[in-house]
Amino acid sequence: MAVPKLVRDIMTRELTTLAHDVMLLDAVLLMRSSGFRHVPVVNGDKLVGLLSDRDVQRAAPSIFGKITPEEYNRIFETTPIAKVMAKEPVTVSPATPITEVVTMMYERKFGSVPVVEGEKLVGIVTTTDLLGLLSKTLGG
Numbered sequence: 001m002a003v004p005k006l007v008r009d010i011m012t013r014e015l016t017t018l019a020h021d022v023m024l025l026d027a028v029l030l031m032r033s034s035g036f037r038h039v040p041v042v043n044g045d046k047l048v049g050l051l052s053d054r055d056v057q058r059a060a061p062s063i064f065g066k067i068t069p070e071e072y073n074r075i076f077e078t079t080p081i082a083k084v085m086a087k088e089p090v091t092v093s094p095a096t097p098i099t100e101v102v103t104m105m106y107e108r109k110f111g112s113v114p115v116v117e118g119e120k121l122v123g124i125v126t127t128t129d130l131l132g133l134l135s136k137t138l139g140g
């Protein structure tokens with residue numbers, strides 16, 4: 001079995017994305033129902049951000065604070081994801097060597113890296129993709 005060498009060989013191509021003008025509530029519902037921890041944010045085909053579960057956690061008010069359930073919900077209903085997402089995320093191309101992506105993700109503690117060609121989003125590499133490769137490589 002040949003070991004994949006480039007991002008294009010392991011990236012997830014079937015993408016779930018969020019439109020840049022979506023409210024945080026819709027994003028959270030999508031992330032919870034899909035189980036995704038990182039969702040690319042697009043304007044058309046162009047990548048404009050990346051929303052992670054950590055971004056959502058940082059934006060959420062503490063349930064221990066003096067806030068009513070209605071106020072808590074209103075924050076999620078009225079906050080655009082553009083205020084919460086990582087803007088201009090680090091990206092790679094499909095031709096990037098996998099070793100380069102692994103090093104980047106490890107050193108910078110990234111859980112995912114969007115894959116773009118020009119400005120067009122074409123995939124994403126996640127820790128799950130890399131663990132799948134590791135499992136295949138080790139014969140699992």
